[in-house]
Amino acid sequence: MTTTQASGRPDGLALALARLDDFFDVNSPWHQRLWDCGLVLGLRELSDAVEWVEHKTLSPGTLSWLARDLERLQGPDQGAGDKVLRQQLQRVLRSTLKHGNAHHRMLNEIITRLDDGYLNRWELAARDENRPPSPERFARAVGAHLLDAGFSQRFLHHWVKNLQVLSLADLSIEAQKLLGSNLPRTFDVLIPFAAVSNDQHNRDSDSAWRPAKYVNEWIRENQTHIEGRLGGGFEYTVTARDSHMAAEEGREIVDRLKARATYSRKQTHLRDFGVLIVRGRSEPFPLQRPGRGTFVLSLVREQKLYAVQERTRLDNALELAAPMNHGSIATAVSGGWSAVETLLLRGDDESEEGRGVLAADRMAALTACSWPRAELTKLSHAHKPTVPDRLAHQMSVLLGESTNRDRAKLAAEWINSGNSLALARLSDFASEERMRKLLASPSATLGEVKRHMVSAMRRLYRHRNLVMHGGATHLDTLSMTLRTVAPLVGAGLDRIAHAAIVQQSTPVELASRAELHLNLLRSTTEAPLLVDLLE
Known part of the structure; x- marks a missing residue:
């Protein structure tokens, strides 16, 4: 059901439904997908990690970082309960977790309680007329919880397409009914x-x-x-399910x-x-599983898809990452991580948290820097006014020799001037809202995006270690890891390939550029354009 405000723009319910549609559509582009797991499954991963630390498959430092990351994740999550329950969770996340100790047992009790009433808490939050949740945050929390519960994207996509609801609270109720009526x-x-x-x-x-x-x-x-x-x-x-x-x-x-x-x-x-x-x-x-969204379209655009004569570091990485789309879960995780490490580590690299963490964070930085241009480029093509406006005329002048960068820059300037794009799809309206937030607060917004990317990339690294060093090929969190990170690895490889082919830049140079530009967004005089973060 499409709902609009008096202005003709979609209301919060419509935007939330549009985002759920994005998350459940297996063909959604990487920049519109879910990049993180839900709170409940994240806490289950932490509980499992406690045991893996005891087996020395994961390090205590990895466990501590994951606990801190989950504390960040639960902060704005309305499904995490009231002040008292949040305090209990925070106390456990800051404790010394060891397999079977009191803190570990308490963590498992909290996970059970959070899972039981998670969607109901979001329903109550949606009924708060004074402080309703944002459509984006609501959709991310509910969508991730349903996917983490074991539903397929295709099943949920069909479900959300046929929903008839009048409010976010109704939407949460329908999600609760779905969980209850479709048990494993x-x-x-x-x-x-x-x-x-x-x-x-x-x-x-x-x-x-x-x-x-x-x-x-x-x-x-x-x-x-x-x-x-x-x-x-x-x-x-x-x-x-x-x-x-x-x-x-x-x-x-x-x-x-x-x-x-x-x-x-x-x-x-x-x-x-x-x-x-x-x-x-x-x-x-x-029998061939649907692709997981690991696309490197620069190879297609630059006519290098079948250029396999040379054995460069990039060629080796692309070969390693190939199973991420259709391969078995274990080979996809191990191959995908090997590609990241091959490209983004040098022999003299050092990090207190380990070289793997360094590679994960570098991939997260350059992928985060790719996000603004990806969103703005798509919006520039979606702008279709009935009567051509100034932006449409500017786009038409570019036609024939325009680049994605040019189109994205024009769209950003248009939105930043307080104008609205002429859009048809609800998903594009939601994207426009995200870009308004980004343009209003670039450093804070991209900082938040990068944190999501860091969580995803470090999760890939952890699960690679579990597969390669722990022989864990059938964990509940493996499929979630690939669902969230495979499109992001594709986006990162795409930018690395483009930089290598067009700019002759190395992956580590590109990652350094990304880190510098993310930091410079806080500057009043040196901040780069959001469409030039990797230039």
Whole structure:
């Protein structure tokens, strides 16, 4: 439901719905996505990290930093409870957490309480007419909580598209109903194969294997059509909140099946049909998982997508990061982090918090500096007045030789002069509001954005350590880590690739430039233009 104010501009509810639509749309550009997890899952990650510190997979310094970051996250979060509960949480976050000690037990009790009433607290906050939450903050908190609870983006995107609500409080109520009516349940998943050759004994002895006759009957009853002759299939029962997440569980099983097959001397061949089937849904799901949004479009624009003859540091990093889109979770996390470290660390780099933290923070800085131009460029293309105005005329003069930088600069000047863009999509109105806030307070706003980026990049680094040093390939927080950070890594790689191809700048030079320009935003005489933070 679209709601507007008397001025014709969208009201808070409309903007919140638009942002939820952005967060749940798998095709949203990186600068409009969720960059962080919700408070409850973040605290669960902290609780798990306590145990990983005991195993010496994570350092005590990492645990302390994560606790401080979560204290920052809970500050403006209305779902964190009243003053008394917040004080209890703050006391635990500032305590010495060790596996099984009193502080750790208290943390787990607080997590349970926060989770139980989280959305209800946001409903109460939305009913406060004197201090209602901002649409952006409301949408980020509610959206992250639903995704962290185990819903797929596609399921939630369909849900939010069909909502009929009159207020933010109603929206929170509907989110509570969604959680209550879609509890995790079991799904039967079938992975049909044309053949599993060279190792019939192992195949037939596996409890999940189903012969061709059974598979044909299963598919017929499910009203699914598969082209080709069936040789059998593997059937599994998985637990998920919706069929899309059940399919993702199935994809992870296929990843493990194919990995196991490589350990046989017989060169076992698994010839699948490229699909899996979830019982109750006739349309099969593709085995290849949807991309995670790691795009490096500079390679396309500069016609370097297939330029693989040279073995530069950038080429190596792009190869390492390739699994982030379609690879298994463990290879995506380890490869993605390796790409970041390859590009953004030099032999003489030192940091009190460690070299990995240094690489994460450098990637966060240059990605944060990419955000203003990305938002403003998209807005410049969305400006479509019925009668051409001054901005439209300026854009038309640029046509043919304009750059994203030129268009973004004009859009920024227009908004900063107090003008409104002529927009059609609610998502663009929300973007315009974010740019107004940025232009009014550049240093504070980009500082907040950078903190989100730092959280995401350090989370990638932590989970790489858990995968590589702890053998943790099936943590609840791994999928959240990739959902939030994969598009950001793509954005960072895109800027690094552009700088290398067009400006002949190295990644560490670009990161230094980003850090300097972020600091100079506080200057009254030396502050760079927001569209030139990486120039």
